[in-house]
Amino acid sequence: MPSREAGGEGSPTGPGDEHATCDDLLSFIRESPTPFHAVQSAVDRLHAAGFSALTPQASWRSLAPGGYYVCVGDSTLVAFVLPQKDPRIELHGFRIIGAHTDSPNLRLKPKAAYEKQGYVQLGVEVYGGALLNSWLDRDLYIAGRVIVRGSDGGLQRRLVKLADPLIRVAQLAIHLDREINDKGLLLNRQEHLAPIVGLLGGSSSRATGKGSTDGGSATAESLFSGLLARALDVAPEAIVSTDLMLADSLSPRRGGLGEELIFAPRLDNLGMCHAALHALLRTATRPTEIGVVPVIALFDHEEVGSNSAYGAQAPILPMLLERIAAATTQDGDRRERYLRLLSGSLCVSADMAHAVHPNYADRHEPQHRPHLNGGPVIKHNAQQRYATCGRTAALFAELCARAAVPVQHYVHRTDLPCGSTIGPITATLLAMPTVDVGSAMLSMHSARECAGARDPELMTRVMMQFLQHAGELPS
Numbered sequence: 001m002p003s004r005e006a007g008g009e010g011s012p013t014g015p016g017d018e019h020a021t022c023d024d025l026l027s028f029i030r031e032s033p034t035p036f037h038a039v040q041s042a043v044d045r046l047h048a049a050g051f052s053a054l055t056p057q058a059s060w061r062s063l064a065p066g067g068y069y070v071c072v073g074d075s076t077l078v079a080f081v082l083p084q085k086d087p088r089i090e091l092h093g094f095r096i097i098g099a100h101t102d103s104p105n106l107r108l109k110p111k112a113a114y115e116k117q118g119y120v121q122l123g124v125e126v127y128g129g130a131l132l133n134s135w136l137d138r139d140l141y142i143a144g145r146v147i148v149r150g151s152d153g154g155l156q157r158r159l160v161k162l163a164d165p166l167i168r169v170a171q172l173a174i175h176l177d178r179e180i181n182d183k184g185l186l187l188n189r190q191e192h193l194a195p196i197v198g199l200l201g202g203s204s205s206r207a208t209g210k211g212s213t214d215g216g217s218a219t220a221e222s223l224f225s226g227l228l229a230r231a232l233d234v235a236p237e238a239i240v241s242t243d244l245m246l247a248d249s250l251s252p253r254r255g256g257l258g259e260e261l262i263f264a265p266r267l268d269n270l271g272m273c274h275a276a277l278h279a280l281l282r283t284a285t286r287p288t289e290i291g292v293v294p295v296i297a298l299f300d301h302e303e304v305g306s307n308s309a310y311g312a313q314a315p316i317l318p319m320l321l322e323r324i325a326a327a328t329t330q331d332g333d334r335r336e337r338y339l340r341l342l343s344g345s346l347c348v349s350a351d352m353a354h355a356v357h358p359n360y361a362d363r364h365e366p367q368h369r370p371h372l373n374g375g376p377v378i379k380h381n382a383q384q385r386y387a388t389c390g391r392t393a394a395l396f397a398e399l400c401a402r403a404a405v406p407v408q409h410y411v412h413r414t415d416l417p418c419g420s421t422i423g424p425i426t427a428t429l430l431a432m433p434t435v436d437v438g439s440a441m442l443s444m445h446s447a448r449e450c451a452g453a454r455d456p457e458l459m460t461r462v463m464m465q466f467l468q469h470a471g472e473l474p475s
């Protein structure tokens with residue numbers, strides 16, 4: 001198990017547990033610059049803990065009790081523990097935690113490389129609701145997925161982290177934009193966000209692989225495809241297509257007076273992916289005691305509305321849950337069994353929450369101001385932008401109490417439009433009672449965000465309670 005067992009049920013967390021879980025989260029974020037890498041990092045941990053890979057194409061009949069995972073595309077993952085036969089499963093069904101693997105960022109266009117004013121630059125699109133200013137003057141690198149043609153002529157998918165060279169979206173000097181500090185920064189998405197990779201005449205052996213300076217005949221396109229090909233150890237002609245994006249090269253780390261803070265990219269929502277994953281890994285150490293089927297679902301494309309073959313709007317969960325239900329029985333009406341299991345099931349939608357910001361406290365609802373390291377936050381919204389209701393909130397608060405973890409509540413200011421999560425989407429697809437929760441954070445959707453270092457362990461412990469909760473909602 002990559003994560004050791006925390007203190008016993010209901011015992012307060014110790015600093016050792018909190019440090020270990022926080023440090024493991026920082027490693028997970030470091031390993032995962034893109035949703036593709038996040039799924040791969042999760043698979044590595046599941047595999048190390050003895051979980052078995054399933055494919056959608058294979059037969060899932062007669063699965064033995066144990067841990068399983070299935071990747072949907074390369075950026076969405078569903079993992080579950082099939083427990084021993086237990087009559088309680090008929091009553092309580094699935095315990096599902098949903099989160100998302102994607103984060104707002106800048107993504108390379110297919111024909112990205114071009115030359116302008118002697119610079120080699122890359123055309124980018126904005127993915128999701130990124131805070132654009134946070135991508136300026138930052139040392140960035142390129143990562144993602146590349147489809148290459150193998151030596152056998154077939155197409156292969158490869159993940160890549162192009163740690164070298166570092167690239168940069170350079171901000172305009174204040175001398176050329178005198179009003180910026182008074183009137184604010186205005187960025188045109190087409191014109192102002194293209195990173196500089198280098199100088200066209202300044203490419204070295206790194207790009208050309210020829211051991212000498214060679215800017216003469218090289219184009220921006222050939223220099224960039226050469227870089228990518230060398231990183232993948234293939235010929236430039238073998239590169240067929242790419243899904244590449246930019247990532248911050250500065251490592252995730254702790255900060256604050258007592259290292260009580262985390263400064264890191266992609267906390268929204270790798271923070272919740274990590275907590276869900278480790279709650280499942282800990283749960284898997286005692287499968288005989290589980291009277292429910294614990295499931296985690298980590299979806300791509302939440303930041304752009306979840307409408308895709310890999311997003312939460314796709315019927316991924318209904319299809320996979322039905323197959324899991326069928327795998328728990330040898331006989332009888334499998335469809336009937338699935339629908340019965342579904343009727344007793346519950347979902348936690350886990351997505352990071354807004355902590356009160358000391359410089360902008362008036363942007364927060366006065367009665368609902370969560371704090372960093374204050375424990376899990378239950379998110380409420382009357383318009384159902386969050387799927388929480390009084391019954392699911394009561395259950396989650398009860399689970400926090402059992403785990404000896406404090407709980408907080410969040411409501412958006414009524415005069416500001418509220419964000420949303422996958423919670424209302426999966427609740428609608430499955431007709432499943434759902435609670436929206438998250439750990440408190442600052443700088444949401446910045447290239448570099450901030451959260452509390454204690455909260456990862458606190459959230460993981462409550463999620464573990466949930467994944468093993470063979471009980472009902474308050475009736």
Ligand code: ZN
Pocket residue numbers: 100268269302351352
């Ligand atoms: Zn999110």
